[in-house]
Amino acid sequence: MKYLLYLLFATFFYSCHQADQKVMDEARSEINGPYFGLTASEQAQMFAEGIVSREFQELNAVFHPNGKEFYFTIADAQRTYYVIMQYTMDDTGIWDGPHVASFSGQYADADPYITSDGSALYYISRRPIDITSSSSKDFDIWKVEREGDDWGDPQRLPEVINTDQNEFYVSAIDNGSIFFSSRREGGLGGGDIYEARPVDGSYVVENLGPAINTNVGEGDPYVSPDGNMIIFFSGGREDDLGRGDLYISFKKDGEWQTAKNLGKQINSDQFEYCPMLSPDGKYFFWTSYKASNLDNPRRYDYDSYIDRLSQADNGMGNVYWIDAKVLEQYR
Secondary structure, eight states, X not given: OHHHHHHHHHHHHHHHHHXXXXXXXXXXXXXXXXXXXXXXXXXXXXXXXXXTBOSSEEEEEEEOXXXXXXXXXXXXXXXXXXXXXXXXXXXXXXXXXXXXXXXXXXXXXXXXXXXXXXXXXXXXXXXXXSTTOOSOOSOEEEEEEEETTEEOOXXXXXXXXXXXXXXEEEEEOTTSOEEEXXXXXXXXXXXXXXXXXXXXXXXXXXXXXXXXXXXXXXXXXXEOTTSOEEEXXXXXXXXXXXXXXXXXXXXXXTEEOOOEEOOTTTOOSSBEEEEEEOTTSSEEEEEEOOXXXXXXXXXXXXXXXXXXXXXXXXXXXXXXXXXXXXXXXXX
């Protein structure tokens, strides 16, 4: 009897899984081509709902310059563990995935960034410093270099960049500078944004200063490949619209200008972070925890409540995008 019940349950579970897989396969076949066959407008919208943005905690949105690879991160409910995912577009325009990126899945990994020439991918990880270690440490910045159609072995950046504190969110620009956020000693607040400039085979690390950093904490710096625009997260400023907003600054005469809030067109009364521009400069991506109202005047039953929580706009965090033209008003 127990075996029969198990068999019935297994058959039911398998059938449900097959049905879910069929829905996903059909969605993939309908969403194809560059940017999953989608186009952003000048109104913020969820990116690739049901394909990238689902009922989980999705963050990051990174396209390879070849336009055929897309990377994002899925976190656990408490945002303590992260795995980097990858979609790959074939020659017919169909996107395959998601699957775990070749360099991820063993330790907590997040915040991928691909250089403008596509030759290297930077990310943060709690992986051990070397193969003799058995446990991971705090988040450090790592790099994988392109080897054919995939990535090579992870390489940890030098200790002038990685410290005994967490280092987060990387931008590696065309002149060789690396931007990141850290809570290291000597900062202006709870976390600051730094630039590591290449000098004589090493790096000189400098705080970006009060035009960018404040005493409330900053992080998640996206810096344009030419080094003249930065978009970052800050939480707790006087003009904050919610639990944390995105800010923008442009460099003029070699100096960063005082950062401006990106306003209600992008920010909400919830948490916005993880900014990223597409390689062609057409689209701006970020992650938001905004959600549709969960109230139900007709009252939930169990099935309807689970169905509602299984929808993408459940407040767990999704990838959003918008036409990058909206950023020009802040120059």
